[in-house]
Amino acid sequence: MNNTYMIRYGEIGLKGKNRPAFERRLMDNISRALRKLGSSRVRRVYGRIIVESEAEPARVLDILSKVFGIVGVSLALRLPLDERVICEGALATVRDAAARVLMPAGEPLTFKVEARRSNKQFPRTSPELNGLIGGYLLDNFPGLKVDVHTPQIRVRVEIREKNAFVYANDMPGVGGLPVGVSGKALLLLSGGIDSPVAGYMAMKRGIEIEAVHFYSFPFTGEKSLEKVRNLCRVLTDYTTRVKMHIVHFTDIQKEIQKSCPEELRVTIMRRMMFRLAARIADNQGALALITGESVGQVASQTLESMRVINQVIDIPVLRPLVGMDKLEIIHRAQAIGTYETSVLPYEDCCTLFLPKHPATRPRLEQALDAEQALDLEGLLTGSLERTIVEDIIRS
Amino acid sequence: MTGLQVYLDNSATTRPYSAVVRAVAEAMEEHYGNPSSLHKMGVEADRVMSRARQAVAASLGAGPGEIVFTGGGSEAINLAIKGALPGRWGKHVVTTAVEHPAVLNACGQLKEQGIQVTVLPVDEQGAVQPGQLREALREDTYLVSVMYVNNEVGTVQPLDEIAEVLADFRRGGRKLLWHVDAVQAYGKLPLRPGELGVDLLSVSAHKAHGPKGVGALYVAPHTQLLPLVAGGGQEHGRRSGTENVPGLAGFGAAAAVIAREARGAAERIFPLKKKLAEGILAAVPGAVLNGPPCRRENLRCAPHIVNLSFPGLRGEILLHSLEERGIYVSTGSACASRKSPGSHVLKAMGVKGELLEGAVRFSLSSLNTEGDIDYAVEQTAAVVQELYALYN
Secondary structure, eight states: OOOOEEOOOGGGGOOOGGGHHHHHHHHHHHHHHHHGGEEEEEEEEEEEEEEEEEHHEEEEEHTTTSTTTEEEEEEEEEESSSSHHHHHHHHHHHHHHHHTTTTOHHHEEEEEEEEEEETTSSSSSSHHHHHHHHHHHHHHHHHEEEEESOOSSSEEEOOSOOEEEOOOEEEOOOOBBTTTTTTTEEEESSSSHHHHHHHHHHHHBBBEEEEEEOOOTTOOOOOHHHHHHHHHHHHHTTTTTTEEEEEOOOHHHHHHHSSGGGGGHHHEEEEEEEHHHHHHHHHHTTEEEOOOOTSSSSSGSSSHHHHHHHHOOOOEETTTTTTTOOOHHHHHHHTTTTTHHSSSSSOOOGSSSSSSOOOOSSOHHHHHEEEETOOHHHHHHHHHOOEEEEEEOOO | OSSSOOOOOOOOOOOOOOHHHHHHHHHHOOSOOOOTOSSHHHHHHHHHHHHHHHHHHHHTOOOGGGGEESSSSSHHHHHHHHHHTTTTOOOOEEEETOOOOOHHHHHHHHHHHEEEEEEEEEOTOOOOOHHHHHHHTTTTTEEOOOOOTTTTTTTOOOOOHHHHHHHHHHHHHHEEEEEEOOTTTTTOOOHHHHHHHHHHEEEEEGGGOOOTTTTEEOOOOOOBBOOSSSSTTTTTSSSSSSSOOHHHHHHHHHHHHHHHHHHHHHHHHHHHHHHHHHHHHHHTTTOOEEEOOOOOOOOOOOOEEEEEEEEESOHHHHHHHHHHHTTEEEESSOOOOHHHHHHHHHTTTTTTHOOOOTEEEEEOOOOOOOHHHHHHHHHHHHHHHHHHHOOO
16 A cells, blocks of 8 residues: 655745756655655645655655655645545544653643645635534544644645645654755765764755765775765765765875974865865866864864865865854764764874874965975876775665 | 785684585585474484584593583683682682683673672783782682683793692682683694693684684583573573584584694694794884794793784784785784773783884784795885884
């Protein structure tokens, strides 16, 4: 039997002329996300998306609750336009919803019926339907009480052209915009806590991401790389696939270690990373870089450092975590499922050559001076030539 | 990089002998019956298992009735330590600071149950002093657990002297069980628990070219043991659960080789170890050997484990640099973080600071060749020079 799901999508309903494109993208993303559960049908009715799927509801709801653009999703009953059947459907829905509400014995369970009628041929108006169905529920379900302001159960009834839909339990979605409507950007992904969260935040604004990871074997090992792959796998929960560029960073790091003043190593390293990422972005048609930087967190994340590091590129750098403190970032990482992987001990290249006293206020001339010792072009090309691309697909 | 692959992480696990692989596959394909079943298929599986039991028993100079098969070395160790019954008087257990985590953590669990645990210190070579054991023994000591060969630095504990201390103690009629974790000794050194007076001795198949997920506990006759796994009463009630017949068939095949060659294994491996240790120490100024000096007459020196420190380097980076050249080694401890507390074994031996951070373990097996060792020495020396140049 097919189950029907009613999907609400808030923000993109407000997009004016672009709205059809946003809706189409959301529907595409939903179909793609549900693909592994077998066949499903996704269609749009006015202001809603309706999904039909044979798969187990808990799995469908779990997947849909992670699709950006969806504000809420409910398992719904699709019924013929028959008052009696609609009343019975409402009763079944309330029974189901009531089973999930924890109530002290003897307390009444409060509810409200919210009918909407887009099919104006239907013989009753919405207020009439509210009264009719509400009365039916009160007669047939003992212990119910109407509360129009803060009901424990909202029974929604939508009268459409061919069918009525009845649903109650609304499961919140992640909101935001459908991934892909805002173009593509490149996420600088380390193995830490911050960068996966930054990727999530960017996707939430509709940005499609590709990941760039700087890999310094033998200074870090296969386990640290696998950890980054696993972080990408978690991000595919929200976007089905992530292309991951594994940039060969070893030679650059060795050169910096050999030729640059100790306190500037982090600054120069970050400048090299930005240069590499910007080139990959150009090749991939990505319009911005995304980093997990948060002002003041470490030496390379002071405004002075950021300015010196940013100077090497001319595409925008998005720093979605700039307004969050570490605790907020950790909470978000836990909520999206990346935290456990991020805190595994395998280090990435950033932590290996850390000087004892990195410059927190590097000046641009210092960085330019230090880079005189490097064959920038040779190092960048060499590094990109040895870069490997992997496709991380939702499992 | 050449195509040469040199596996020097045999204390982590070993490559199974082809005879082992064949035995496992044959058991899976042909003898898939449940050894407890009454029909022919069950009887055949049971026969495969008893042959394996005989082979493992023979490799330990024991009788088949003294072997309890387990799901690996750690399980054998846990069965020994948690299954040993304290009796009414027993409240005290003695072990050492350099034991494998399976022993130390099992003792930690005993401690939570109110048993007192004495952890003996070791000298700078990682060896226990029998005199200190003598002093630690008390009226209410019911269990002593001392390993045979240390897995990180290759120290051979003085089991003969420990046996004497324990025999003295028991002479007064006092009961006391002795467990030996022999996981790293099995297949490398002769093992005769009966002759030594050991009550419980644990081994693991995969550390000796057998399959993973099977181990054995030698249990001397009349030793009472509480099972950890309750169920259908397999292994004389000491370890329930349908037996891993394919794994045991493989274990048996490995044990047959061990029974034939154990004495020879040390003879073959030790010269390679010596060559490796001396080669690297000569080529890398500043490198330090952790553990017993590498001499044949040195009784404390296991034939197959070399632990070296390279001050100023992190073991993990050296590990990956060698990996890049097809050489597989291990750091002293499994944890890879900079904040990692470092190896408990090296710390117990008094190793500190840069020497603790820069420790690498090379562990050999009889499958290694002289060519492997030449290549490993040459590459280690080269890599260390490169890394030193980069860091200093």
